Amino acid sequence: MARAVAGYYARQAQPFGRTGDFTTAPEISQAFGEVLGAWCAVLWERMGRPDPVILAECGPGRGTLMGDALRAVGQAAPAFHAAAQVHLVEQSPSLRDAQARLLGGAVAAWHDDIATLPPGPLLLLANEFLDALPIRQFVRRGGAWMERWVQDGAFVERPAEAAPALPAAAPEGAMKEVSEPAFAFVAALAGRLAAQGGAALLVDYGPAAPAFGDTLQAMQAHRTGLDPLAEPGARDLTAHVDFPALAEAARAAGAAALGPLPQGLFLQRLGLMTRAAMLAQARPRLAGEILSGAERLVAPEAMGRLFKVLALCDSRLAPPPGFEES
Template sequence: MERLDHFMARAVAAYYARPASPFGRAGDFTTAPEISQAFGEVLGGWAAVTWQMMGRPDPVLLVEAGPGRGTLMADALRMVGEVATPFRAALRLHLVETSPALRDQQRRMLGDAVTGWHDDPASLPDGPMLLLGNEFLDALPIRQFIRRGDGWLERHVAEGRFAELPTTEAPQVEAPEGAVQEVGEAAQAVVAALSRRLASQGGAALFLDYGPAESGLGESLQAVRGQATGLDPLAEPGTADLTAHVDFAALARTARAAGAAAQGPLPQGLFLQRLGLMTRAAMLARGRPRLAGEILSGAERLVAAEGMGRLFKALAVCDPALPTLPGFEPA
């Protein structure tokens, strides 16, 4: 028997260690960089403008946490190489990736553009930093507590089933019988450590992921395999991607408590439109008329409320001395 977060960490590590790529139509799921190259390009532009706001430090770390195949960063580097050459010259690219199989794919995609790989953000070298994390936080393990009677029990996993055990760490919230409270301690620890670093050394971290803007009750743990959802997350660990909704409000509170500023969360669709994603997609469509429909529909999927535009959120954590970052301007 093991606690749910321990089970999830072990299953996710085994899943990403497999040689087969989980990304794209032939894999288990499709992320935003695989849907539209404009996504990585506008995030590259975001990083370049934020670097200017930081005072153009040289060198500066450009970090991606959970870089997948390297698609997002390849698109970002191409864009900054064309329109922000001083930033391209100043940046030192570091990738946070634990999977040897994915590191090999990133090496093939990005070549000698990568300065180094890291198992954890804690091992990144010191200095001002810009970090991008797209669908990184949702794969970090969560704990689940369930309301029973007058108290709470914590979910563990035993022989492919949930087991509910007494806990001394019950959530301090009111809830009805059977309600589930998820707690993302791993994500909070990552954001707290990054916030302390950004507050003292400068820079910003941008997270795009799915989840509600406000904290609340509810069960969101899911397994994805072969583009199918609704699978049993406890069955066949290591063969499906396990994720859970990100508690953005809790992470914003964590960042502020650690001395950083938090901007957002706001809907991904609004954020990407403010960065000019649809304009960039239109430019790409004009240059490739045979693929225009696919290019535009892919971009629309990222910003539309019925697609990824509302469920997904953008949250920036940064040095409190920085002004409002691109895309987070007040309405």
């Protein structure tokens, strides 16, 4: 999965949007990036207005989210905008080029991993980043766990070796997915936040409670249900994020973990629909498109329930915006 995903993003110059393979929240509504930028500005104030502060994004796509966030805070929170040093965690050369074209000199540096981010207080955003990290799949057979492998273009099952902690009891045929890279990412991020201060917002799709099931999916030209083993590197591969397990890993590393909250609830608490109404009023010819895009992000039957939001932060900080009531 890791090799296929790396190959996909190396080959696909424009995987996002209507003409690509999938569409993410920042491409649907500019209000998404704007309210996340405001979220960061509030956290910066609560952190004591550190200058400089690292403003990072993992998996920034074309740079749309960061561009919207910077424009919003430049107008509403100029002091934060001046203090923020933008760093992007992106491995794809073609996407780095797209980000550079959109954001220009606003980006201080690009990174392959969060390990090379400069030290100091950090505010980090990651939208649909964790779902692309590779997973292992384990299947319950005859009271024991088997691991699913790929051999000659097909799935095979072998006795699980060097397996992570798995439920002691599960029904026959149950599948449990584990993303060790996601655990490593969250543990490293949480450890840094606990030691150096800051907060992170992780937005992705997955269950709010522990769950079994096969969620590996391939997407191409906005079509799902495709064979994930066909045409490796030509299709986007993702899997649901295990938010409860990642929250537990973050707490074990010393950070506070809040959520996950349904994306719709979180965005409404941040005022996304109010902001969308303002944009619609300012651009009456596009009002219908603006409002329908915002509704898509918050409606339970669209992205509002499937997508979740998890916040990680220095435990000395008060609950961040959107999580005060959770």
